[in-house]
Amino acid sequence: MPETEYILEMRDIVKTFPGVKALDNVTLKVRPGTVHALMGENGAGKSTLMKCLFGIYHKDGGTIIFDGQEVDFKDSKEAIDGGVSMIHQELQPIRMMTIAENVFLGNYPLGKFNLVDHGKMNAETSELLKEVGLSISPKTLLNDLTVSQMQSVEIAKAISHKAKVVIMDEPTSSLTSSEVEKLFEIIRQLKAKNIGIIYISHKMDEILRISDDITIMRDGQYVGTWPASEMTTASIIHNMVGRELTSLFPEKTNVVTDEVVLRVENMTSPNHLSFKQASFDLHKGEILGIGGLVGAQRTELMEALYGMRGLDDGKIYIKGKEVKIKNPEQAIANKIALVTEDRRYNGIFGVLSITDNASIAALKQYVGGFGLLNEKRMNDVVDSNVQRLRVKTPSNKTPIGSLSGGNQQKVILARWLAGNPDVLILDEPTRGIDVGAKYEIYQIINDLAKEGKSIIMITSEMSELLGVSDRIMVMCEGRVSGFLDRTEATQESVMTLATRFMTENVEE
Numbered sequence: 476m477p478e479t480e481y482i483l484e485m486r487d488i489v490k491t492f493p494g495v496k497a498l499d500n501v502t503l504k505v506r507p508g509t510v511h512a513l514m515g516e517n518g519a520g521k522s523t524l525m526k527c528l529f530g531i532y533h534k535d536g537g538t539i540i541f542d543g544q545e546v547d548f549k550d551s552k553e554a555i556d557g558g559v560s561m562i563h564q565e566l567q568p569i570r571m572m573t574i575a576e577n578v579f580l581g582n583y584p585l586g587k588f589n590l591v592d593h594g595k596m597n598a599e600t601s602e603l604l605k606e607v608g609l610s611i612s613p614k615t616l617l618n619d620l621t622v623s624q625m626q627s628v629e630i631a632k633a634i635s636h637k638a639k640v641v642i643m644d645e646p647t648s649s650l651t652s653s654e655v656e657k658l659f660e661i662i663r664q665l666k667a668k669n670i671g672i673i674y675i676s677h678k679m680d681e682i683l684r685i686s687d688d689i690t691i692m693r694d695g696q697y698v699g700t701w702p703a704s705e706m707t708t709a710s711i712i713h714n715m716v717g718r719e720l721t722s723l724f725p726e727k728t729n730v731v732t733d734e735v736v737l738r739v740e741n742m743t744s745p746n747h748l749s750f751k752q753a754s755f756d757l758h759k760g761e762i763l764g765i766g767g768l769v770g771a772q773r774t775e776l777m778e779a780l781y782g783m784r785g786l787d788d789g790k791i792y793i794k795g796k797e798v799k800i801k802n803p804e805q806a807i808a809n810k811i812a813l814v815t816e817d818r819r820y821n822g823i824f825g826v827l828s829i830t831d832n833a834s835i836a837a838l839k840q841y842v843g844g845f846g847l848l849n850e851k852r853m854n855d856v857v858d859s860n861v862q863r864l865r866v867k868t869p870s871n872k873t874p875i876g877s878l879s880g881g882n883q884q885k886v887i888l889a890r891w892l893a894g895n896p897d898v899l900i901l902d903e904p905t906r907g908i909d910v911g912a913k914y915e916i917y918q919i920i921n922d923l924a925k926e927g928k929s930i931i932m933i934t935s936e937m938s939e940l941l942g943v944s945d946r947i948m949v950m951c952e953g954r955v956s957g958f959l960d961r962t963e964a965t966q967e968s969v970m971t972l973a974t975r976f977m978t979e980n981v982e983e
């Protein structure tokens with residue numbers, strides 16, 4: 476093969492952390508103008524490999540050939556200057572900066588008297604924003620952007636640095652479908668510029684749609700590389716987990732009863748700004764999925780139910796009795812638990828060990844509210860869930876902050892699943908989690924429902940919504956647009972309801 480076939484070759488890369496061989500002779504060869512998917516279970520070493528390329532970590536062995544030359548970037552600035560850009564798994568832009576300042580961070584154009592030339596900076600940023608399809612002012616603060624917009628800014632930044640390789644580590648984990656489509660459009664443009672894109676994701680359907688080549692890793696080792704066209708979901712999973720996974724969803728064993736555990740009537744946000752007139756019932760033993768597009772206000776409605784937001788109107792009944800829920804303590808006292816969408820920011824005590832995170836004092840105050848709970852029992856349940864979810868870690872004493880992204884989520888989720896609420900609200904419970912662990916989470920959700928708990932699950936993954944829910948409530952623009960029974964729900968029927976109240980000019 477000619478030298479020039481690859482824009483990037485990582486050969487025999489080795490990286491060791493105390494107690495873990497995170498990378499054991501890993502190979503990755505990326506062709507220019509293609510999307511190269513990097514896949515593997517949580518903790519397989521994907522982010523570590525990318526951090527070694529990007530100068531965040533330093534490899535212990537191996538060679539990196541980039542654009543025909545051997546490189547070893549000492550930090551990310553050098554990597555960016557050299558032509559590599561990275562959109563991180565945990566996006567951490569500097570929120571109080573404007574878009575333009577962020578794009579030019581560390582490379583401000585200087586004008587007269589060596590002052591930063593804001594005019595030039597803003598004008599150039601405007602052009603870049605156009606390229607990534609963002610029609611907002613370059614003077615907007617990062618803080619005011621959605622995750623999808625922040626990502627587009629990061630991509631604009633990559634283009635401005637004339638990147639030849641762009642790494643995207645789980646770029647769609649916080650995006651809903653229309654934002655994903657926008658990202659894919661931008662990716663196509665990057666391909667057309669002959670840029671090589673390394674794409675990390677746990678979403679099979681995306682991988683099969685967008686990638687040209689697929690490299691799979693398992694336990695820090697290289698498994699192989701294939702043209703995406705030769706792969707199927709089954710063959711990818713087989714290579715990732717090293718065993719056969721016959722079904723993506725466990726068989727349903729829960730029984731939905733007639734007993735209404737929770738009734739919500741006419742919940743309306745202050746000034747009708749978010750959700751309005753939302754009413755629904757939740758039955759004992761039921762898994763109610765909530766579907767909808769970005770902006771449907773699903774999270775907001777659930778936060779209100781959990782007492783985190785004010786209401787203009789609305790009634791909540793628990794087992795037929797009206798209750799007031801004005802703060803999370805009252806929600807907990809009524810045996811409602813909420814696992815939030817932003818676990819990374821809300822739920823993790825990074826420097827504490829897994830065991831501490833699973834039995835944290837702050838949690839006792841919450842869980843204590845359930846009354847019945849025995850702490851030892853909870854720790855046992857957390858431990859067993861941590862094992863079921865196969866958290867990859869050297870020991871339970873390891874600080875949770877050094878776990879892989881998906882493994883951190885597993886620990887937090889295990890902790891919450893071990894609580895003893897009657898109503899468990901899960902907001903995007905499998906975000907960033909690998910296929911094997913997803914199955915285990917569905918199984919745990921099923922088991923909880925089988926024990927007579929009631930589950931509300933917000934999810935943006937259509938297959939999960941259809942595969943796990945007994946019944947689906949769909950929201951559109953803050954309103955409940957309809958309910959679908961498990962037997963009648965299809966992708967089409969969900970999408971029809973998800974766009975039901977949209978007028979043409981609001982639709983993206």
Ligand SMILES: Nc1ncnc2c1ncn2[C@@H]1O[C@H](COP(=O)(O)OP(=O)(O)OP(=O)(O)O)[C@@H](O)[C@H]1O
Pocket residue numbers: 492493495497515516517518519520521522523524564867868877878879880881882907
């Ligand atoms: N800074 C660190 N200190 C110690 N161990 C680390 C550190 N960074 C990563 N590891 C370990 O290296 C291994 C690989 O982690 P990595 O983050 O690369 O996984 P990943 O494939 O990106 O997983 P995910 O899909 O969950 O994001 C894990 O066992 C992780 O705990």
Ligand SMILES: [Mg+2]
Pocket residue numbers: 521522523564644879880881
């Ligand atoms: Mg990762």
